[in-house]
Amino acid sequence: MPSLAPLPSGPGPSGQVPTTSRGAAFRGLFSAAIAVLLAFAIAGILILVSGKNPFVAYWALLRGAFGSTDSVTFALNKSTPYILAGVGVAICFRARVINIGSEGQIAVGGVAASWIALNVPDLPSAVLVPLATIGGALAGAAWASIAALMRLKRGVHEVLGTLLSNFVGVLLVSEVLHGSMGEPGAGFPQSPLFPQGAWLQPLFEGSDLHAGILLAVLAVVACHLLLWHTPLGFRIRLLGSSDRAAAYAGVSVARTVLSVMLLAGALSGIAGAVEVLGVHFRLIQGFSQGFGFNAVAVALLAALNPVAVLPAGLFFGFLEAGALAMQREVGVQSSLVYVIQGLTMVFVLCALAINSKQQRV
Amino acid sequence: MRCSESQDPADPSPMLQMQGICKRYGAVRANENINFSVTRGQIVGLLGENGSGKSTLMKILFGMVRPDGGTIRFKGQALSGHTPRDAIRAGIAMIHQHFMLVDAMTVAENVMLGWKKAGAWLHDRQVAEQIRSTSQEYGLDLDPDAMVGDLPFGKRQRLEIVKALLRGAELLVLDEPTSNLSPPEVTALLAVMRRIAGDSRSIIFITHKLAEVFRVCQEVTVLRDGKNAGRCSTEGTTRAELARMMVGREFGLATPRVEMGSGAEVLEVTTITLKDSSGLKLLDEITFSVREGEILALAGVDGNGQTELVEVLAGLQAASSGRIALHGRDLTKTDVTQRLRAGLAYIPVDRATTSLVPGMTIAENLGLRDFAEPPLRRGLRLNHPAFYSRAVSRISEFGIRADGPGATVDTLSGGNQQKIVVAREIGRKPRVLIAFQATWGLDPGATRFVIDQILALRNSGGAVLYLSSDLEELLGIGDRIGVIANGRLVGIVPREKANPAEIGLLMAGGGLLPAALEINEDLG
Numbered sequence: 001m002p003s004l005a006p007l008p009s010g011p012g013p014s015g016q017v018p019t020t021s022r023g024a025a026f027r028g029l030f031s032a033a034i035a036v037l038l039a040f041a042i043a044g045i046l047i048l049v050s051g052k053n054p055f056v057a058y059w060a061l062l063r064g065a066f067g068s069t070d071s072v073t074f075a076l077n078k079s080t081p082y083i084l085a086g087v088g089v090a091i092c093f094r095a096r097v098i099n100i101g102s103e104g105q106i107a108v109g110g111v112a113a114s115w116i117a118l119n120v121p122d123l124p125s126a127v128l129v130p131l132a133t134i135g136g137a138l139a140g141a142a143w144a145s146i147a148a149l150m151r152l153k154r155g156v157h158e159v160l161g162t163l164l165s166n167f168v169g170v171l172l173v174s175e176v177l178h179g180s181m182g183e184p185g186a187g188f189p190q191s192p193l194f195p196q197g198a199w200l201q202p203l204f205e206g207s208d209l210h211a212g213i214l215l216a217v218l219a220v221v222a223c224h225l226l227l228w229h230t231p232l233g234f235r236i237r238l239l240g241s242s243d244r245a246a247a248y249a250g251v252s253v254a255r256t257v258l259s260v261m262l263l264a265g266a267l268s269g270i271a272g273a274v275e276v277l278g279v280h281f282r283l284i285q286g287f288s289q290g291f292g293f294n295a296v297a298v299a300l301l302a303a304l305n306p307v308a309v310l311p312a313g314l315f316f317g318f319l320e321a322g323a324l325a326m327q328r329e330v331g332v333q334s335s336l337v338y339v340i341q342g343l344t345m346v347f348v349l350c351a352l353a354i355n356s357k358q359q360r361v
Numbered sequence: 362m363r364c365s366e367s368q369d370p371a372d373p374s375p376m377l378q379m380q381g382i383c384k385r386y387g388a389v390r391a392n393e394n395i396n397f398s399v400t401r402g403q404i405v406g407l408l409g410e411n412g413s414g415k416s417t418l419m420k421i422l423f424g425m426v427r428p429d430g431g432t433i434r435f436k437g438q439a440l441s442g443h444t445p446r447d448a449i450r451a452g453i454a455m456i457h458q459h460f461m462l463v464d465a466m467t468v469a470e471n472v473m474l475g476w477k478k479a480g481a482w483l484h485d486r487q488v489a490e491q492i493r494s495t496s497q498e499y500g501l502d503l504d505p506d507a508m509v510g511d512l513p514f515g516k517r518q519r520l521e522i523v524k525a526l527l528r529g530a531e532l533l534v535l536d537e538p539t540s541n542l543s544p545p546e547v548t549a550l551l552a553v554m555r556r557i558a559g560d561s562r563s564i565i566f567i568t569h570k571l572a573e574v575f576r577v578c579q580e581v582t583v584l585r586d587g588k589n590a591g592r593c594s595t596e597g598t599t600r601a602e603l604a605r606m607m608v609g610r611e612f613g614l615a616t617p618r619v620e621m622g623s624g625a626e627v628l629e630v631t632t633i634t635l636k637d638s639s640g641l642k643l644l645d646e647i648t649f650s651v652r653e654g655e656i657l658a659l660a661g662v663d664g665n666g667q668t669e670l671v672e673v674l675a676g677l678q679a680a681s682s683g684r685i686a687l688h689g690r691d692l693t694k695t696d697v698t699q700r701l702r703a704g705l706a707y708i709p710v711d712r713a714t715t716s717l718v719p720g721m722t723i724a725e726n727l728g729l730r731d732f733a734e735p736p737l738r739r740g741l742r743l744n745h746p747a748f749y750s751r752a753v754s755r756i757s758e759f760g761i762r763a764d765g766p767g768a769t770v771d772t773l774s775g776g777n778q779q780k781i782v783v784a785r786e787i788g789r790k791p792r793v794l795i796a797f798q799a800t801w802g803l804d805p806g807a808t809r810f811v812i813d814q815i816l817a818l819r820n821s822g823g824a825v826l827y828l829s830s831d832l833e834e835l836l837g838i839g840d841r842i843g844v845i846a847n848g849r850l851v852g853i854v855p856r857e858k859a860n861p862a863e864i865g866l867l868m869a870g871g872g873l874l875p876a877a878l879e880i881n882e883d884l885g
Contacts, residue, residue, distance in 0.1 A: 228743075229742050229743050229745075230741060230742055230743060231732055231733040231738055231741075231743060233743075234725070234732045234733070234743060235733075237718075237721070238718060238729070241718045241719075241720055241721070242714040242715070242718060244711070244714050244715040245714060245715055245716070245717070245718050245729070247677050247697070248675075248677065248697070248707075248709060248715050248716060248729075248730070249697075249729045249730050249732070250676075250696060250697035250698035250701065250730065
């Protein structure tokens with residue numbers, strides 16, 4: 001195996017924008033590429049076994065992901081929640097706070113944004129959209145804070161707290177859709193269509209690409225600056241490397257844990273808001289399905305480096321978009337995408353584990 | 362026998378003969394053409410600074426690392442391409458600094474763990490009997506039915522030795538076995554070692570402590586920078602000569618101790634008590650004060666409350682009762698950061714997880730304790746240029762050998778790592794320094810550096826509380842010497858009146874085995 005990506009390096013000594021050394025960055029890219037190639041090769045064998053030509057299937061996948069402006073748009077929109085939630089998870093994991101609660105936080109963020117969109121429909125779009133998004137962020141943060149407080153006050157491990165609150169968050173969506181927010185007479189648990197003023201406007205005329213991707217990029221940049229250029233980021237990195245060192249440095253564990261959980265919750269909440277305001281234009285049951293765990297996967301694929309979350313999230317988004325096309329055109333089951341995603345993760349994580357000794361925190 | 366810079370195995374058929382051992386890690390030559398031999402029935406000292414190649418050589422011997430070149434002969438048989446399992450079968454045992462024991466099992470169960478001869482069906486009573494007789498034979502005083510979790514450090518070490526002996530080890534490698542023992546325990550261990558060697562077995566004794574080498578070793582081999590620096594019989598050499606061989610140069614004179622008179626009292630600690638959740642007193646009414654320009658040295662065997670005391674003083678744990686004051690200002694209720702601001706510096710014992718973050722850069726580690734305060738913080742942001750410039754000046758001021766401020770700390774040697782801690786804590790010119798085993802695991806050169814820095818701080822008027830289990834070091838550095846045992850401070854004496862034998866016994870005071878107390882032939 002080639003030697004693979006170490007964790008990202010921090011700010012250059014003289015305070016320039018942090019980058020890894022060129023060699024390390026190259027090795028990282030190289031190893032990620034090898035991991036993806038291996039995953040595709042093995043999945044290709046599976047496609048072959050299922051009686052389809054893997055090259056034809058992959059060609060369909062490629063066209064499905066990059067073939068047209070529409071397909072790229074579709075993929076970018078798919079990537080958005082992965083990036084938003086993933087970068088929050090990355091920050092949490094950096095502080096060794098194992099937040100696997102994105103799914104619930106996305107769900108609750110979506111509910112809050114929908115509630116605002118449906119209840120104050122007459123506000124101008126320039127106010128309503130930001131308001132609903134902020135509402136989603138606050139709701140996501142509040143939801144995450146439950147697990148954080150359970151850990152800090154009662155010693156309940158955050159894995160348990162966030163995992164269990166996922167189920168509750170998702171069921172909350174069902175609950176409101178079967179109750180006050182449901183569309184009367186609809187065959188599926190969903191809310192009425194939002195007023196146009198609450199729709200996340202497309203970035204370009206006639207395109208479906210919504211502004212969420214800009215928020216995602218913004219979140220990535222902000223989290224990068226936070227981690228490497230602020231005292232809070234320093235605390236996060238300290239806490240992530242050693243509780244004892246953090247205590248020695250005078251870092252409050254409680255405040256830091258709460259900060260990262262609130263941040264991740266808010267970002268997931270925004271992801272939820274963007275999904276309902278920009279993609280579905282309504283709240284629908286199960287809209288957050290699987291996002292939470294994919295967010296964890298994205299964060300790990302990015303080696304917990306906020307900047308790398310962007311390509312990792314895009315990879316997941318484009319892969320999914322292409323897979324749907326592959327399923328449509330060649331008849332290959334789209335579940336193979338999960339196989340590819342899973343295999344990629346396995347290879348990348350193995351590579352990272354090999355190099356874990358060289359981690360820079 | 363005169364010391365020789367090169368090797369000539371005088372013994373025609375040594376028990377162990379390693380010849381021309383080479384091992385490279387990338388560009389680093391960990392072992393370069395090293396020769397090493399052990400005669401049956403002898404205790405051979407293996408000396409060298411950190412990074413001199415001792416551990417690599419021993420790992421090669423034990424089959425944990427494959428050498429690039431060289432031959433090993435053990436009892437006339439060639440050993441090559443062997444695994445640790447083969448080494449054990451051949452009769453080599455390695456006793457590490459960190460024991461491989463299961464706390465929740467008894468002594469006998471630990472002995473049986475992974476021991477083929479214990480059989481598929483365990484014969485507890487027979488094994489217990491064997492442990493009893495072996496431990497009697499060598500004066501180890503081990504109870505086969507005791508739970509390992511309840512045993513003090515010294516006894517666990519003896520258990521490791523018993524395990525090795527019962528498995529038929531003929532060559533024991535002891536890796537710094539005395540670093541966590543009280544003086545009487547050290548004496549007892551050295552006596553055990555002599556008995557084992559007298560029984561036609563051999564011991565390789567890895568250590569930094571020259572005094573101990575002279576107490577038990579017949580022969581000593583010194584490594585430096587991965588090469589043989591010399592080999593000689595202990596009869597024909599002196600401590601100074603061994604020290605020179607280890608570091609490759611003469612030590613300069615120690616920082617002189619300036620007479621400070623009696624300054625004002627800076628740190629006042631009054632009846633500090635700390636209870637654990639079950640109400641057990643970990644610290645029992647500890648009261649002392651430290652003056653300006655004074656070093657108060659507290660001796661004690663690990664686990665007698667030192668960790669708790671320094672953590673209470675540094676603000677990492679809250680005392681159950683008592684008062685801590687600095688220049689008359691009550692600090693009892695303040696946190697780590699406030700105490701830091703008040704001028705209290707702290708060097709913890711543990712570099713790997715407490716005082717340093719190995720994955721962070723030197724610059725970041727130097728700012729570990731005040732990153733959130735100007736000049737390291739500017740507005741909401743970290744001021745990276747300030748981190749950088751501080752690092753540049755500290756690196757040159759404290760002679761830290763590193764690639765630069767951006768190098769991560771895990772790339773440095775132990776000595777250079779500790780220099781970073783010292784540079785951070787002493788570099789801010791504290792009023793009070795608390796140093797806990799500040800020279801732990803350091804080679805003589807780095808130890809000297811740390812001690813010199815602490816003395817320099819004292820000479821410039823700083824108050825220092827120095828805790829260690831190394832009595833020799835404490836007697837050298839302290840203006841007053843105290844002993845902490847079982848969470849109590851048992852008496853403080855001025856350095857002129859300090860009697861090593863008495864202090865050693867006080868240190869052993871509580872939880873120590875009586876056997877160790879009887880064997881104090883070369884104390885005092």
